[in-house]
Amino acid sequence: MSVPTATTEAPPAGRCGPARIARARVSGWLLLLPALVALVVLFVLPLVNIVVDSFTEPETGLGNYASLFTDGYTLRVLGRTLLVALVVAVVGALLAYPYAYAMTLAGPTMRAVLVTIVLVPFWTSMLARNFAWLVLMQDGGVIQKFFGLFGLGDITLVGTTLAVGISMTQVLLPFLVLPMYTAMEQVDGRLVPAGQSLGAPRHRAFRRVYLPLSTPGVVAGMSLVFVLALGFYVTPALLGSTRNAMIAQVINVRTKELLDFGGAGAMGMFLLLVTLAVLGLSRRLAGPKLATAASAGGRPARGRAGGERTSAVRPWLRAHTTIVAILLVAPTLVVIPMSFSAARTFRFPPDGWSLRWYQELFTSPEWTAAILNSLQVGVFTALFATLLGTTAAFGLTRLRPPWRGAVNGFLLSPMIVPHILVALVVFSAFLRLGLNGTLIGIILAHTALAIPFVVIAVTARLQGMDGRLAGVAASLGASPVSAFRRVTLPLVRPGILSGTVLAFVTSLDEVVIALFLQAPGAITLPVKMFNSVTVQIDPTISAASSLMVVLVSVPILLAQIAGSRRGPR
Numbered sequence: 001m002s003v004p005t006a007t008t009e010a011p012p013a014g015r016c017g018p019a020r021i022a023r024a025r026v027s028g029w030l031l032l033l034p035a036l037v038a039l040v041v042l043f044v045l046p047l048v049n050i051v052v053d054s055f056t057e058p059e060t061g062l063g064n065y066a067s068l069f070t071d072g073y074t075l076r077v078l079g080r081t082l083l084v085a086l087v088v089a090v091v092g093a094l095l096a097y098p099y100a101y102a103m104t105l106a107g108p109t110m111r112a113v114l115v116t117i118v119l120v121p122f123w124t125s126m127l128a129r130n131f132a133w134l135v136l137m138q139d140g141g142v143i144q145k146f147f148g149l150f151g152l153g154d155i156t157l158v159g160t161t162l163a164v165g166i167s168m169t170q171v172l173l174p175f176l177v178l179p180m181y182t183a184m185e186q187v188d189g190r191l192v193p194a195g196q197s198l199g200a201p202r203h204r205a206f207r208r209v210y211l212p213l214s215t216p217g218v219v220a221g222m223s224l225v226f227v228l229a230l231g232f233y234v235t236p237a238l239l240g241s242t243r244n245a246m247i248a249q250v251i252n253v254r255t256k257e258l259l260d261f262g263g264a265g266a267m268g269m270f271l272l273l274v275t276l277a278v279l280g281l282s283r284r285l286a287g288p289k290l291a292t293a294a295s296a297g298g299r300p301a302r303g304r305a306g307g308e309r310t311s312a313v314r315p316w317l318r319a320h321t322t323i324v325a326i327l328l329v330a331p332t333l334v335v336i337p338m339s340f341s342a343a344r345t346f347r348f349p350p351d352g353w354s355l356r357w358y359q360e361l362f363t364s365p366e367w368t369a370a371i372l373n374s375l376q377v378g379v380f381t382a383l384f385a386t387l388l389g390t391t392a393a394f395g396l397t398r399l400r401p402p403w404r405g406a407v408n409g410f411l412l413s414p415m416i417v418p419h420i421l422v423a424l425v426v427f428s429a430f431l432r433l434g435l436n437g438t439l440i441g442i443i444l445a446h447t448a449l450a451i452p453f454v455v456i457a458v459t460a461r462l463q464g465m466d467g468r469l470a471g472v473a474a475s476l477g478a479s480p481v482s483a484f485r486r487v488t489l490p491l492v493r494p495g496i497l498s499g500t501v502l503a504f505v506t507s508l509d510e511v512v513i514a515l516f517l518q519a520p521g522a523i524t525l526p527v528k529m530f531n532s533v534t535v536q537i538d539p540t541i542s543a544a545s546s547l548m549v550v551l552v553s554v555p556i557l558l559a560q561i562a563g564s565r566r567g568p569r
Contacts, residue, residue, distance in 0.1 A: 028398025046429030057262030064266035085229035096176035125548035132331035183217025223282035231418025389454025437519025454499030461495025
């Protein structure tokens with residue numbers, strides 16, 4: 001006679017009762033709370049304060065906003081800034097689109113080389129790249145000598161809007177290539193040959209089929225570059241002049257020298273409104289087509305028409321790709337040899353070789369203090385941003401989809417706001433709190449700036465992970481802590497590592513906020529480099545630029561190596 005026994009079955013993986021779902025939602029908000037509070041205190045409230053100042057300083061009303069369009073000088077600066085941003089976006093797109101297309105046609109080895117070349121600027125300090133362009137475009141520099149071959153040797157570049165535009169285009173070119181390449185990867189490479197087989201010439205098949213499907217990447221890249229160009233400060237300050245000033249330079253003068261927070265705030269709000277309008281328009285234009293581009297052809301382009309790709313790279317495309325590749329790596333190729341120059345001037349190529357500037361870099365109390373300050377700020381920024389960003393990413397995964405999108409947008413907001421406006425907001429708030437001129441102030445500001453990078457890296461890793469694994473571990477008797485430590489954490493660790501590296505590099509290479517918050521005891525290496533060009537001519541910047549290249553590239557390379565070793569396992 002069998003005796004019935006009661007058995008308890010584990011709930012199917014991925015299914016939870018209402019009470020457990022509710023607890024997950026609450027825990028998600030609790031995990032998000034530290035990052036939300038940090039951004040509200042360090043970013044949102046200061047931004048609101050700037051908005052209030054723009055309407056109330058020096059007197060209540062719309063006077064600051066009216067002056068944007070009635071003051072002749074301000075109006076010219078606004079127009080110049082918008083025009084330069086537009087030209088940089090358009091010229092950059094014309095350079096980037098064929099390069100990205102060549103990446104989809106090249107074989108695996110050549111594609112890896114082209115991708116690496118695109119990533120080189122990310123591994124090079126932006127300040128070092130601008131210094132390299134200053135060396136190349138100075139009077140008697142390589143570019144002026146090249147123009148001299150055509151009888152144009154008397155052209156002066158440094159101090160002109162043209163020099164600013166050239167440098168900005170090179171600096172922002174990777175932000176165009178990568179979105180375009182991502183969109184092109186989703187387009188079936190057989191569509192253009194199919195159009196040709198139906199009687200269309202190759203150029204018409206490309207224009208009517210391939211170009212519309214790759215448009216989302218073009219729109220995304222151009223809108224991103226336009227928005228980033230609006231808030232550029234370092235490039236116009238180094239390569240431009242006060243006669244051809246852009247809006248970021250005027251905001252800096254009104255904030256730091258005139259303490260005109262009302263006028264500077266109105267300019268910052270104008271930039272923010274233009275940014276939101278451009279991003280909204282690009283989303284409207286590219287959004288509906290993005291799904292079409294993503295679904296066209298089924299599988300990624302790299303796996304299609306394999307033998308046809310390499311032969312399809314025509315001579316003009318090879319030449320264009322080579323020129324763009326040289327443009328991308330040129331600053332890095334200039335900075336490193338310059339650091340071994342024996343001359344006391346910024347001359348390239350060097351007439352003699354010496355290690356004197358490295359000796360000066362590591363023996364000068366001012367330079368060593370700047371290096372130590374940068375490392376200290378970078379490490380603490382990476383630590384705080386990783387803790388806040390990682391917990392926020394875990395919290396996002398537990399929210400309902402409508403809330404998830406809104407909260408994620410809020411967490412990424414420091415990336416959307418023009419950089420010069422972030423510096424203005426931080427400077428205004430920290431001036432009242434007494435944090436200006438302190439390393440803790442720079443660390444807090446950099447933390448708010450770095451949190452979005454950690455959130456993106458960790459969230460991407462969580463989205464690629466099977467969410468049922470922790471439930472399976474729990475059904476096998478593992479405690480929540482043990483399941484997290486033994487299952488979830490090892491799978492998410494590469495994303496956390498990537499976020500930490502991005503946060504460290506972002507802080508290490510950041511110069512605008514550090515310039516606003518600088519003081520004799522709180523000068524970071526990028527600020528010291530900036531001052532060594534604008535305040536005093538100190539050739540030690542060449543050695544410092546090479547050091548910045550190493551400090552930025554080595555953590556990224558180590559993170560990639562660690563990730564590739566974990567991949568096979």
